[in-house]
Amino acid sequence: MQDQLPVLPSDGETIAELRELYRAAESRAARLRLLSVSARELAEATSISLDASVDRCAQRLAFFVGCRGGKVLHCATPLVETQSLGPDTIPIKAPGGQSAPIAWLIIDGFKGLDGIRDEEDRDVFRMELDLIGLTIDRITKERERAGLVAKLQEREKTLGKLLDQIFTAQEEERRRVSHELHDGVAQTATALVRILESPGAGNNGGEGAINPAEVARSLVSELRRVIAGLRPTLLDDLGLVPALQALAESLEDEGYEVSQILTRSDLRLSPLVETAVFRVAQEAVTNIRKHAGGPCDVTVQALFDTDPLILRIEDCGAGPSEETRKAGALAGNNVGIEVMKERMAAIGGSLEWGAGPECGVYVEARFPAQV
Incomplete structure (x- = not known):
C-alpha cells in the first residue's frame, strides 16, 4: 500500500496566512506603541501639563478606534455638569474603580466598547483609560498636598509672627506693671514708711498730721488696681x-x-x-x-x-x-x-x-x- 503524501497548501493559501500573520503583528505593534507612548507621556505629566497630556492621549485613542478626535473633561469642568453624556462619553475612574468618575473621555462618533470587535483592542482601550485615570488621580492628590503644604507654611509663618509679637506684648505688660508698681504702690509704701519712722509717728492727733491708716488703705487700693489689671477677681x-x-x-x-x-x-x-x-x-x-x-x-x-x-x-x-x-x-x-x-x-x-x-x-x- 502506497503512503499518501500530505496535501500542501496552495500558493494562494500560503500568501493569505502570511498576510494574516503580518496584520496581527502590525496590530500588536500598534497596541504596544500606543501604550508605551501614552505611559511615557503620562508618567512625565505635571500639574501644569496634565490637561495637554491627557488630551493628546485621548486624541491617539480616538485614532486607534478609527474616530476623528477625542478629549478629556475633568469632573470639575463646568461643561461636565450641564453636558448630556451620550454613548460617545466614557467614564474615567481612579485606581480601584469603585469611586465615581474623576473625568470623562469624549470621542467623536464612538459607539462604546461594544463597537470594538477585537478583544485585544478592547483590553488596550481599557488599559489606556486606566493610565489616564491613574495620572489624573496622581496629579489631583499632588495638587491637594501642595495646597495643604502652602496652608501649613502660611500658618507657621503667622504663628511665628504671633509668637514674636506675644513675647513683645509680654515684655510691654511687664514694663507696664513695673511702672504701675513704681509710680503708685512703691511711692505710697515709701511714704508710709517715712510716716511710721518719723519722730511723731505715735502721735496722730496733731492738726494736719497724716494718718498712717489712710496711707495704708491707699496702698491697698493701688495694689488691688494693679492686680485687677492682671486678672480681675x-x-x-x-x-x-x-x-x-x-x-x-x-x-x-x-x-x-x-x-x-x-x-x-x-x-x-x-x-x-x-x-x-x-x-x-x-x-x-x-x-x-x-x-x-x-x-x-x-x-x-x-x-x-x-x-x-x-x-x-x-x-x-x-x-x-x-x-x-x-x-x-x-x-x-x-x-x-x-x-x-x-x-x-x-x-x-x-x-x-x-x-x-x-x-x-x-x-x-x-x-x-x-x-
Whole structure:
C-alpha cells in the first residue's frame, strides 16, 4: 500500500496566512506603541501639563478606534455638569474603580466598547483609560498636598509672627506693671514708711498730721488696681458677665457713654472659655482707648442665651485708619486682632472685626458654651 503524501497548501493559501500573520503583528505593534507612548507621556505629566497630556492621549485613542478626535473633561469642568453624556462619553475612574468618575473621555462618533470587535483592542482601550485615570488621580492628590503644604507654611509663618509679637506684648505688660508698681504702690509704701519712722509717728492727733491708716488703705487700693489689671477677681468669683460689666464701667469712669446688653449674668463657663473671652473683651476695650480718638458711644453686648454665644463690642469713634485696614488684611501684621482670633480658635470659636456700619469699629466673637 502506497503512503499518501500530505496535501500542501496552495500558493494562494500560503500568501493569505502570511498576510494574516503580518496584520496581527502590525496590530500588536500598534497596541504596544500606543501604550508605551501614552505611559511615557503620562508618567512625565505635571500639574501644569496634565490637561495637554491627557488630551493628546485621548486624541491617539480616538485614532486607534478609527474616530476623528477625542478629549478629556475633568469632573470639575463646568461643561461636565450641564453636558448630556451620550454613548460617545466614557467614564474615567481612579485606581480601584469603585469611586465615581474623576473625568470623562469624549470621542467623536464612538459607539462604546461594544463597537470594538477585537478583544485585544478592547483590553488596550481599557488599559489606556486606566493610565489616564491613574495620572489624573496622581496629579489631583499632588495638587491637594501642595495646597495643604502652602496652608501649613502660611500658618507657621503667622504663628511665628504671633509668637514674636506675644513675647513683645509680654515684655510691654511687664514694663507696664513695673511702672504701675513704681509710680503708685512703691511711692505710697515709701511714704508710709517715712510716716511710721518719723519722730511723731505715735502721735496722730496733731492738726494736719497724716494718718498712717489712710496711707495704708491707699496702698491697698493701688495694689488691688494693679492686680485687677492682671486678672480681675470678679472673673474668678462671679463669672464672665460681672467681669464684662466691670470692664464696661471702667470705660464709663473715663467719660465714655457705654450701653450694656448683658444676658445670663449667672452663667458660668469653663475657666478656659471665660479667660479667653474676657481677654478678647479686654483687648477690644484697649483698642477703643487707643484708636477711638477720645470718649465716644460704646456698646457692649454679651448674648449668652444664643447658640453659639456672642460677645460684640462696638464703638462710634474714629474708626480704623487706612493703614490699619491694610495691615489687618495681612495675616500676622496686627497683633491685637490676630491674638484675639487665636484665643477664639483655641476654644472652637471665631472672631470678626471691621468698620462699623456708620462709624467706629466692631469686634464680634462667637464661641460654644462647652469646649
